Each structure stands twice: as structure tokens, then as C-alpha cells.
Amino acid sequence: MATRLDPKALRVYVVTTGTLVRGRSHRAIAAAAIEGGATAIQLRAPELDDAELLALATDLASTCLGAGVLFVVNDRIDVAVAARAAGAHLGQGDAPADARAALGPGRVLGISVADPDQARVAEAGGADYLGVTVWSTATKPEAVGEGLAGVTAIAGATRLPVVGIGGIDARNAGRVIGAGAAGVAVISAVAASPDPVAATRQLRELVDGTTDRSGGTA
Secondary structure, eight states, X not given: OOTTXXXXXXXXXXXXXXXXXXXXXXXXXXXXXXXXXXXXXXXXXXXXXXXXXXXXXXXXXXXXXXXTXXXXXXXXHHHHHHTTOSEEEXXXXXXXXXXXXXXXXXXXXXXEOSSHHHHHHHHHTTOSXXXXXXXXXXXXXXXXXXXHHHHHHHHHTOSSOEEEESSOOTTTHHHHHHXXXXXXXXXXXXXXXXXXXXXXXXXXXXXXXXXXXXXXXX
């Protein structure tokens, strides 16, 4: 297991978004998630220009560091490094062979994968954790859901912790953990909730309880 990352940091992983209703900013989503007990925050803000993204990432990196929460930047290794984020998360189309070298040895690298072969390649390339789309979702329609069986197959093909994302909320988070994921990543389940703090807290309680009962790391 890579020493850069404690798998417990992935238990409840909230991805920010600037596209959902309720008028919440990336900062507001992150703040609510942290208050509710999120263990990781990913900044996903493709709508921002470089200067805006760097300023926001720098601010959230400081906030998350102070709260003891893992903070990663989606897609942009350059911004993650400049903002002093804990790491970056890359998709298959954004994961160059030199991603680990570009990010540096001390930062966390997450890579989205769709099958065991991609998982093994990501591990060999220096990834610290893997993201797997569980169910298709309108939030990210281009991502194809691999289902619970896909989570199990990928988790069994690598030593790296796996985070499930896509269509996950309090109704099914326990099933994702039961399939072999170390944690669940959510967007709309928190960002679009009437009470994002309570939604995050409920997810944290469910994931912690399921992980502990299944014999995972407490």
C-alpha cells in the first residue's frame, strides 16, 4: 500500500460542482462537507479560468489542511502543485504516463479506471487510489457505470483503495462499501441536498458503520 495515503481518508469523498441548483459555490459545498464529516474534498471546477481556479484551490487547500481533510484538484496537476493541494485526481484521458513525476513524490494521485487492466496500469504508474463509476448519473453522463460487480473486480485486481462514484447516496452507499470500496464519492447527494451538512453526516455514519462491520480498517 502506498504510504502517501491512509485509506480512511477516502471514506466520504465530496466532489464540488458549479453546475447544480441551490446557488451553492464550491467554497460553500466544501465548507458544508467538512462540517458534516467528509474525509476528502475534490475541487472540480472546469468552468473557472486558470487564475480563478488557482485562487480557489489555494484557499480550499489551506482550509482542508486545517481541518485534517484530504484535498485534491480534478484534472489539473499544475494547479494542485501551485496551490499546495494534497494531490490531484485524473481521468483516463487526463492521465499522462508521467503523472506521478509531474505531481511529485509526496502528493496523492488518484486515477479513474473502468476495468482491472486499467487498475493495474494505474497502480504501476504510481497511483495512490482509484475511482470507479458505479452507476451512470446525469451529473457526469459521459461516465459509464461499472456496477457493484465492477467495483468488486477492480478492488480485487489491485492493492490500492477504490472509491466508488456515480449515483451514490445514503440509500446505496453501504452496498458500494460492501462490494469492496474503501469509500464513496458523491456530488449531488451533498451539493444538491436541502441540508448538505446533514447529508454528509449521514453518509459518514453509514460508511463508518458498514466499514467497521465488514471488518475494514476502523
